Amino acid sequence: MNKFFVATPTYYINDKPHIGHAYSTFVADVIARYYRQQGKAVLFSTGVDENAQKTVNAAEAAGEDTAVYTKEMSKLWESTWKRAGIDYDVFTRTTSAKHKKAVYELIKRVEASGDLYKDTYEGFYCVGCEAFIKEKELVDGLCPTHQKKPEWIKEENYFFRLSKYQKPLLDYIDQHPGFIQPKARHNEVVSFIKQGLQDFSVSRSTQKWGITWPGDNKQVVYVWFDALANYLTAADFPDESYKKLWPVDLHIVGKDIIRFHCVYWPAILLSAGIELPKTVFAHGFFTIDGQKISKSLGNAVDPVDLAGDFGVDALRNYLIAEIPFGEDGEFSHKRFEAVYNSNLANSLGNLVQRVAVLATKHLDGKIGRLPKTSVNSDNYDKAFSEIKLTLALEEVWKYVHKLNLFLQEKQPWEVVKTDRNKFEAIIGQSVADLLEIASLLEPFLPETSEKIKKTFANSKVHVEVGLLFPK
């Protein structure tokens, strides 16, 4: 198939973006850039999840009108991704009219399958999770994820017949072994489903903020039901053209929201007769300098600010290279600086600089015809096809180190004194390999890649591009 649809979750706007959110977004950006390079029609969607109770609470705490607050915060999220160089195709706001249309059509189809009914819900609701929570899941009466006491609610709601989809879901997962990745998450979801699925409430009658339930203005659509539909909105559902990009090829989510994406969402899609996503990949959770990320600790800083003078490419490199994709990770300021100096500045920055200076000094900046590159991208492509991003990036670094060794061994700065042709051949080979390295780096470090390409554009050296990684 010549298309690739990759999606991040839609982020809650009760808070500002931090490194945890940035991680989901960077990863999706890397993947989108890779498939664009491969010539696929890519849809990279992201956005904001605005219809939550926590939006109302946050607006209240800020002393603002909910709609005004929502608009401001959505702008902030969008501008953060722009500042971070995220090249998304669609940014969905769940308060938009376009999204409401998709949600209504989805509800219509689920209803037509006989999967909605009215009943009374009585139980706990955790605003942090924006989810109903069972008593047995509480630890000392608190939600284990948010360490907060859930609210006890009793209301008449519309329910979705999730129980009906227990077997179809298990069958689907069984027939599509790559659906939930990594394997540990797959196992987690399978055992959750096997414990038995219960119908769940898909509307709220006590919440006023949200999408009005079609034909019942006393209820709003439950925020997760609404939020998950954003993926359809991004593809222009219900316009028939959505099928050009549907289904989602890859959902990037954090491990905390896997149940929603691997159980609720596919069940809703089965009910609506809409094709299921190909893969849901759950990444791990982050800490900063050993601490949980939280507002109160003051470490929930803007990701672009966190990158600081080192730049966003350095942050992208750190996150992908240092944290095996799929596992929990740690952002350490010390390690970030160390990786910047050793890999980026010394190995790659100096390499580009060295080749550019030699060519300028001895060839007047003219490189001539380039030979075939010695860089082979087979392992890199294989790693991408298996969503092993850390491995794919490692492969690029392997070639950077190899090229450094090549120069050390060939000593062009000595060769130039005696053999000009040989010198030209060494520089030609180095430039050909650097350009190929730049192209492999593009999904990961787009700015750096661009600078390398500019440094050696049109078979000439452009020293004016400057250092890649100033110290």
Ligand code: MSP
């Ligand atoms: N709004 C829901 C998602 C709806 S998708 C239809 C939501 N939003 S969120 O803003 O709380 O989180 C969005 C993403 O950020 C999730 O993938 C989550 O795992 C990720 N992260 C938030 N904090 C994180 C860390 N500390 N570390 C890694 N990722 C984390 O859930």
